[in-house]
Amino acid sequence: MEQHFLVFKEVAETKNITLSAKKLHMSQSSISLQIQNLENQYGARFFDRTNKGVTLTKEGEIFYTHVRSVLDILMNAKEQISALSKGRRGLIYLGATLTIGEYILPNILAYLYRNHPDVDFKVKIANTDSISQDVLEKKIHIGLIEGPVPRHKDLNVEKFWEDELVVVLPYFHPWASRESITLAELPHERLVTREDGSGTRKVMEMALKERGLEPEQLNISMELGSTQAIKEVVAAGLGITIISSLTVRRECDQKIFKSLKIQDAPVYRPLSILTNAQPNAQSAQSKDERLLIDLLHDHRLLSNILSKDYNELDSIE
Template sequence: MCEQQFLVFKTVAESKNITLAAKKLHMSQPSISLQIQNLEDHYGARLLDRTNKGVTLTRAGQVFYDNVCKILDMLHEAREQVNALGEDKRSEVYLGATLTIGEYVLPHLLAYLYRVRPDIDFKVKIANTEVISQDVLEKNIHIGFIEGPIPPNRDLKIESFWQDELVVVIPYHHPWAERDSISLAELPQERMIVREVGSGTRKVMELALEEQGFDPSLLNITMELGSTQAIKQVVSAGLGMTVLSALTVRRECDQRVFKALRIQDAPVYRPLNILTHAQTAQTKDERYLIDLVHNRKLLSEVISMDYCAMDGLGAVSGWTSVKKADRVVRGAGSGDSSGAIPG
């Protein structure tokens, strides 16, 4: 049996739908069905039960699926090890990150790695938590950095690497700017600028406030905007205050554009997480990056130091290729977002 047939079977089993699997693999449905039929004929067992609603694994199919996953992981690891032996072979690490991390953490991290590990090329995709999680599952990216929670999945390993504090952000000329904190009870006293309903940033804010016993409906919301940057512009103009990640306003606070006030009743935090495939071993270069991110002291220094200004790296978006050899950073756009990691 060839690796392609194993991959087709695994994708169908996980999608539970031949049409979805065909789209993911960029294959026709008849080709998918033929490969599944060839597998069943070869092993002399029915691997999938087919219904109008989709497909499910039979008992034999579940056993076969578990072993196929192991085989594909072993083949992936074998390729990584063989590639590492090649002369002048540069390592590639595919990363995915949600927006806040992609804008305010990853550029500093990549600029630092640009200096200390010039032998690694990083390719970065910025997307929401759901997309990044799916890409890790499908092994389109090696390491994901996410802000939001994800449903439990035995094939995903999630590790917290940073506790991101949510702070109340006001203009530096605001009467409260002489203070360092604010109570939850004071929040309704000022106009509040927030993200639109349904955005991940707003959900995180509302959930965090609810966990502290505060009803978000009590906020005096006067404006809803579609981006964090737009909110920052409106707040700096003195049209209200907002609740944002401390990471997103660090520079403006240093420049005395904003003042960040901690919530004094109980500081509100949200975890920033590393997401990896639980059934796949990391390469030494992937492990290097994970260990670096877990080093809180070093990561704090990396974020505080303006490596981006030193090396000309800014926020990344879409697929971005960070090339160390020729000192070039280029965006590849969103068209490549569905491509799997090259073997």
């Protein structure tokens, strides 16, 4: 029966029996026969057939919703059984956007590895749209994203951290003796930013505009495609930048950088957890996935984890 459901789902999504046959490595006649058997079994026509392909009937749309749920439950059961057969190791499919993936997730994974060594992770680093789509399609079970969150009825969004954007400059800069800066002072220095269209830059420009500073007023001298590239340029004294405080914590401790708060209008952006909101997806969450989500919501513990170097994580209670 599972094979029939898989065939039905593929045809419903491709809307084409020929294409479904190629993807499933089956003959078109076998595909058609399995669809016909399902329709006979349930006493309903699931597809309207035309020369251009097939489309779901109203009965087919109802059946498609239930077939997806059944296949998701069976897939989760297989994963849990597989984990048991491989020595009871857990597996979490996780996605993260770039800043989280590079500067937050490594500490979290290192902490979990030390305290729960029987859990493995498969991690994808990508942009917000890609992570959101994978959560919707259940290719990953938990997504961690920064900044604006896409709205979708099948997405659960939970904020787990507020990330402050700060002004970062080299420790030899004349402003390095200060703790804060005003918005009015920003246009007087060369600014190094992410490329136009990046999430970090969007958040920065929207926040500054809301506080009365138009992006056109900034003296942007360089645009770069990664946070690490920006840090290298700023360390060389070629400008200042506005980036996540989490990305420069170590360099500030080492007195390579000095971070300044924006005193008259601090800028924060949310870091959020994305999970699939469909009831069967929520009920299918494993204990290891819930462990990770609970950790992210434990602000005290998470703060300790993010403030430590890797070799200090063993000391966290």
